[in-house]
Amino acid sequence: MEKCLLLGNGGREAVLAEYISKGYELYTVCPYENPTIIEYVKKSNGKYIVNDPFNKDIVRNFIIDNKIDACVISSDNLLQDGLIDVARELGLKTFGPTTKGAKIEWSKTYALDIVKKLAPEMIIKNYNVKNEEELKKVIDIYEDDEFVVKPEGLTGGKGVKVGGIHFKGKNEGFEYAKSCLKTSGNVIIQDKIEGREFTVMALTDGENIVVTPTTFDYPYRFDEDKGPGTGGMGCLSFENGLLPFLEQSDIDECSKLIVNTLKYINKDSLEFNGVIYGGFFKTKNGIKFIEFNSRFGDPEALNVLNSLKTPFTEVMENIFNKTLNTDNCKFKNTYTFTVYVVTKEYAVENRKEPLVFWMNKEKIQEQGVKVYFANTKNLEGDTYSSVSNSRLFGLTTSANTLEEAKEKVYNSMKENLDEKLDYRKDIGNIYEH
Numbered sequence: 001m002e003k004c005l006l007l008g009n010g011g012r013e014a015v016l017a018e019y020i021s022k023g024y025e026l027y028t029v030c031p032y033e034n035p036t037i038i039e040y041v042k043k044s045n046g047k048y049i050v051n052d053p054f055n056k057d058i059v060r061n062f063i064i065d066n067k068i069d070a071c072v073i074s075s076d077n078l079l080q081d082g083l084i085d086v087a088r089e090l091g092l093k094t095f096g097p098t099t100k101g102a103k104i105e106w107s108k109t110y111a112l113d114i115v116k117k118l119a120p121e122m123i124i125k126n127y128n129v130k131n132e133e134e135l136k137k138v139i140d141i142y143e144d145d146e147f148v149v150k151p152e153g154l155t156g157g158k159g160v161k162v163g164g165i166h167f168k169g170k171n172e173g174f175e176y177a178k179s180c181l182k183t184s185g186n187v188i189i190q191d192k193i194e195g196r197e198f199t200v201m202a203l204t205d206g207e208n209i210v211v212t213p214t215t216f217d218y219p220y221r222f223d224e225d226k227g228p229g230t231g232g233m234g235c236l237s238f239e240n241g242l243l244p245f246l247e248q249s250d251i252d253e254c255s256k257l258i259v260n261t262l263k264y265i266n267k268d269s270l271e272f273n274g275v276i277y278g279g280f281f282k283t284k285n286g287i288k289f290i291e292f293n294s295r296f297g298d299p300e301a302l303n304v305l306n307s308l309k310t311p312f313t314e315v316m317e318n319i320f321n322k323t324l325n326t327d328n329c330k331f332k333n334t335y336t337f338t339v340y341v342v343t344k345e346y347a348v349e350n351r352k353e354p355l356v357f358w359m360n361k362e363k364i365q366e367q368g369v370k371v372y373f374a375n376t377k378n379l380e381g382d383t384y385s386s387v388s389n390s391r392l393f394g395l396t397t398s399a400n401t402l403e404e405a406k407e408k409v410y411n412s413m414k415e416n417l418d419e420k421l422d423y424r425k426d427i428g429n430i431y432e433h
């Protein structure tokens with residue numbers, strides 16, 4: 001069996017570990033022992049070391065010493081830092097963009113410049129501001145806080161702030177934008193528009209794309225979409241691969257932009273394969289572009305990989321061989337449903353001490369719900385500890401109806417989770433805003 005290196009340690013990598021290990025021996029360099037990833041490393045007779053996955057010398061030596069054949073990376077920071085480039089230099093088959101390819105995610109201005117060229121009608125009016133004076137002038141254009149502040153670099157889904165939601169009044173928006181200017185030397189101020197947000201995620205071999213079922217993410221911390229933005233508190237997908245407010249023609253329009261963007265990025269050499277993921281708004285005036293990500297979304301990956309009909313390892317092979325198409329990458333007609341479990345402080349304040357908690361994984365799994373650990377390590381038995389202030393674990397299932405999927409996940413949580421833990425109780429509601 002060939003050997004595959006997976007880098008990254010979130011819930012997204014936990015589900016990737018499950019599906020990669022069905023056809024490869026799984027290897028990883030990890031900063032801590034994520035229980036799901038380690039389970040699949042062991043089951044597949046692979047190997048792991050606890051070390052820094054950002055350290056290129058350590059990763060390079062691990063690849064050489066273990067004669068690894070392939071590499072999958074879907075974490076924004078690792079992609080920006082060029083870990084795919086390291087694997088490529090050593091001749092591995094790779095799934096994920098190089099630093100250059102991942103620029104569509106780590107530079108908002110680069111992504112906007114591409115879309116301005118390829119689909120100007122999708123651009124929302126915006127200003128790329130480079131100093132405080134310019135910032136004052138731009139913010140003065142707005143009567144109130146009807147603008148959005150977008151930092152330039154990676155922010156783990158927590159950087160974009162919308163006037164009236166994340167900040168109130170021009171002054172607060174100005175102060176936030178000023179802090180972004182300090183960090184990266186520029187900041188984007190964009191008109192706030194009315195519309196429904198959606199994402200289009202596609203697997204790609206660099207040229208061909210296969211669009212995955214469309215997912216509905218819950219990027220706010222509390223019920224009814226209240227509170228700060230987070231990496232995603234839950235996610236669902238429908239059996240027809242669409243969302244109630246979307247039509248196939250909307251997806252087709254976004255797919256066209258995605259295909260043309262790939263053509264643009266890969267025009268001289270293959271810099272991008274794996275997953276490309278676009279955020280869009282459906283408005284009265286057509287579809288508008290928000291941003292690109294150069295990887296699987298998290299939690300989106302938990303839903304999408306669980307709805308694949310084709311084995312993921314076959315999809316990987318077709319990506320490596322540049323033979324991906326809709327006949328060799330098929331999805332089930334099923335509803336998928338994920339809830340992320342977090343600490344009560346998550347996204348609101350930083351815990352100083354790790355949270356030690358219990359959960360009964362076996363009892364949850366007995367009810368047809370999968371557990372994907374993220375920023376958690378196992379202490380012993382049913383006792384676990386958080387390893388950072390991020391999400392702890394995701395619970396995912398599939399079913400024939402949304403109601404059934406929702407009940408399965410929420411019922412599995414009853415009596416099986418420590419009361420110290422927290423999660424949104426309203427995943428499944430499709431909000432109108």
Ligand code: GLY
Pocket residue numbers: 156157217231232293296297298299300
């Ligand atoms: N769920 C949003 C993201 O992965 O960026």
